[in-house]
Amino acid sequence: MRRTLPGAFLLALLAGPAFAAPLEIASAWLREPPPGSSGAAIYMELHNRGDAPVAVVGARVESAASAAVHGHRHADGMMRMYPVPRLEIAAGASVRLEPGGYHLMVGGLAAAPRAGAVLPFCLRLEDGAEQCAEARVRGIGE
Ligand SMILES: [Cu+2]
Structure with a gap:
């Protein structure tokens, strides 16, 4: 039997999104x-570790x-959401998605996530890579 695993493993390492995505x-x-x-709205911090x-x-x-990135803006005394089709994070910079600002808007959840659980999600980057993480579900008063 030929041992092809190390070669395939190296290829996976080179092609892996972790190399292309410093986010x-x-x-x-x-x-x-x-x-x-x-x-639901997911909040997070995005750090661009790349150059x-x-x-x-x-x-x-x-x-x-x-699932889509939204922003918030004040208009006529009301908070309105608007879609953000492209959210750029400058080299070495950070962007916060937080209540009243940017958020990841999630619609049509198959089951309501409950406090203490985690909700996996992925962000798609312009270069085609995906960066995935888990959002922790906080209780109402948490
Ligand atoms: Cu929204």
Whole structure:
């Protein structure tokens, strides 16, 4: 039997998205959705550890129908959400997704995530790579 594993392993290492994507996702969390709601907003910190800009151009949550980056802006005394099709993080910079600002809007969750659980998600980057992480579900008063 030929031993092909080391070669394949090396190839996987070279082709792995970790090499192409210097983006680090930290402290991801979401609030437990209220009963009857199938939507949620995921917050997180994005750190670009690389020496070139990185842009988030999409997202996916396996158990949800939709996931997209949104922003918030004040208009006529109201907070309105708007889609952010491309969120760029400059080289060496960080961007916070936090309540009242950017968030990852999740819609059509198959099952409502409960406090203490984690919700896996992936961000799609402009170069085609994906960066995945888990968001921790916080309770209502947490
Ligand atoms: Cu939103």
